[in-house]
Amino acid sequence: MFSPLEAYNVYIFRFFGFHFFRFWFGLTLDTIFLYGCVVFFVLALIFCMSTVVGGFYPKTIQRFIESDYLFCLSVLKQQISNRRALVLFPLLFTVFNYILFSNLVGLLPFSFTLTAQLVQTFTLGFSIFLGLVIFGILHLRERYLTLFVPEGVSSVFAFFLVYIEVASYVIRPFSLSVRLFANMLAGHTLLAILSVFVAVVGASFY
Numbered sequence: 001m002f003s004p005l006e007a008y009n010v011y012i013f014r015f016f017g018f019h020f021f022r023f024w025f026g027l028t029l030d031t032i033f034l035y036g037c038v039v040f041f042v043l044a045l046i047f048c049m050s051t052v053v054g055g056f057y058p059k060t061i062q063r064f065i066e067s068d069y070l071f072c073l074s075v076l077k078q079q080i081s082n083r084r085a086l087v088l089f090p091l092l093f094t095v096f097n098y099i100l101f102s103n104l105v106g107l108l109p110f111s112f113t114l115t116a117q118l119v120q121t122f123t124l125g126f127s128i129f130l131g132l133v134i135f136g137i138l139h140l141r142e143r144y145l146t147l148f149v150p151e152g153v154s155s156v157f158a159f160f161l162v163y164i165e166v167a168s169y170v171i172r173p174f175s176l177s178v179r180l181f182a183n184m185l186a187g188h189t190l191l192a193i194l195s196v197f198v199a200v201v202g203a204s205f206y
Helices: 004-007 031-052 060-079 081-106 118-148 154-202
Strands: 010-020 022-029
Touching: 022 031, 031 060, 031 081, 031 118, 060 081, 081 118, 081 154, 118 154
Parallel strands: none
Antiparallel strands: 010 022
């Protein structure tokens, strides 16, 4: 209660099991899995409500889901062709909303921020990176390798630039996962410090 970083501690709840050579085996439940289920339930509830109350004239929740849908689709179409955008759209839409609502749930008082855990962001980043690499190799085949060869560069410089492009491409899931983790940890910690400061200053006037 005296440290703003205490809210990011991962607690493991043990239900039943046994000890074997100083190790414990059994059924456990940690806060990452628990809040992941909370985010999944919130997402399922919102999307189900948008379909139940939906109509020809959209209401508030339906307008929110439609705006969310169109935003993700337009961002993806700006990056790749329309045909491949429709193939990858379910993945982008799911990951975007999962991260969005994980951040929103973390803003609630006395809650837990999933994206402030490096294991969560790295798991998302590395699994999606590996899936996109497999998808690119299977669908683009040898054209996928042209991603690492810059256009209009002589063969002498291309030899060195290929290594730089491959290294930057491989390190991208690590850098992006650390970036999201650091942003959420720093932002929510600063928000907690300022809110406690305002509460203490406000209480000092009474």
